[in-house]
Amino acid sequence: LEKATEGLVSQEMIKELHIGKNVFLAPTEKLYQHLSVTSPYKRNISVEHSFTVLFAQWCIEADPLVQKTAIEVPVDTSGHTIDCVSYLKNGNRLAWEITFNCTNNVASHAAKLKGKGFSKIIFVCRDHHIRKSTQTILSDAGFEPEFFSTIECMLFSDLIREKKGFETESCK
Secondary structure, three states, X not given: OHHHHHHHHHOOOEEEEEEOOEEEEEEOHHHHHXXXXXXXXXXXXXXXXXXXXXXXXXXXXXXXXXXXXXXXXXXXXXXXXXXXXXXXXXXOEEEEEEEOOOOOOHHHXXXXXXXXXXXXXXXXXXXXXXXXXXXXXXXOOOOOHHHHOOEEEEEHHHHHHHXXXXXXXXXX
């Protein structure tokens, strides 16, 4: 397995992604082309971002309160999108922004969602360092308390843990 992984990485067919204590093997566009398979990546900014958006959607869909999810949802006519939106059975909508490496745009991501009808805006962060940086930037952004109270930062590993918990509950 190690040799196969090294070979695929060296040929740029997959990329190793470190999320918390986990390592994921993310297929690249080159692998999809090689296999003559349509890529599931909606907006391929980077393999890391595209893969983690799909992975987050998969985790979010496990929540029994979620009716459906959508990725790369337009915010308005300006071309801004939300990484993932979950539509809850109670009618609420949650906005999910994936924060993998870059934190310098989190305040603008939050600002674009202000007044758009989301009950919560959740930044899913790769690790503790990214989460702390994201929290600091958001708390220094000057958002009014009512809006700021709708913003949350969580670790990707917590999202994975929640998914496992939902699966365990559904098996009972």
